[in-house]
Amino acid sequence: MSFIIKVYIIEVHMKNSVIIVDDQTLFAEGIKSILISTGNFIVKGIASSGLECLGLIDKNKPDLIIINSSIGEISGIDILKIIREHKMPIKILFISSEINVNVAIDALNYNVDGLILKNSTLSDFLSAINSILEDNQFIHPLILDAVNSYLAQTDNCKKTTLTKRETQILCMISAGYLNKEIGSELNISERTVKNHVSNLFKKIGVSDRTQAAVYAIKNNLVNI
Secondary structure, rough: OOOOOOOOOOOOOOOOEEEEOOOOOHHHHHHHHHHHHOEEEEEEEEEHHHHHHHHHHHHHHOOOEEEEOOOOOOOOOHHHHOOOOOOOEEEEEEOOOOOOOOHHHHHHHHHOEEEEEOOOOOOHHHHHHHHHHHHEEEEHHHHHHHHHHHHHHHHHHHOOOOOHHHHHHHHHHHHOOOOHHHHHHHHHOOHHHHHHHHHHHHOOOOOOOOHHHHHHHOOOOOOO
């Protein structure tokens, strides 16, 4: 007598566990529904504050935290610091309604896994999560552009040191003074003013008086 033995191989798909942290309950519930509908996630809880989030982390040890970067007294940055300092194997996706460059830079300094905006498309949102879970960092293009622009501007400011006279002339240009009027105010010749202006424009990388005024405003050299 012979027996036929059938072997059934059942593929077990492990779902990623998630905690959602946002003080806007309706938004958080929407994220939960989206994640569950994919069939790839288990939402372990929704927190409306940083303190509540810490409790859920301790209880559930999630794979991923999706957190509003500007939440409450214990902020998203605080949560990120705690996770990094304790070397917890948890991915973090910051989600925000607007671009805050300072928060983004702080988050990047603590190796945040992802930064995305609340008005992102569903496709971008899911792409961000999948990218993060595959150990890739995801930064929304608009946030990345804002950070790069800020850092470039800061770097230029550090490299450009104006003399007291150049600063005076730049402020007067911003106030609408002509070269002759600047010379009269500073008791120097118009020709000397022209030389100062020419050197000043080269130093700060501008080509006209309007651009010079914008530079002065951006670098807090004049009040508006």
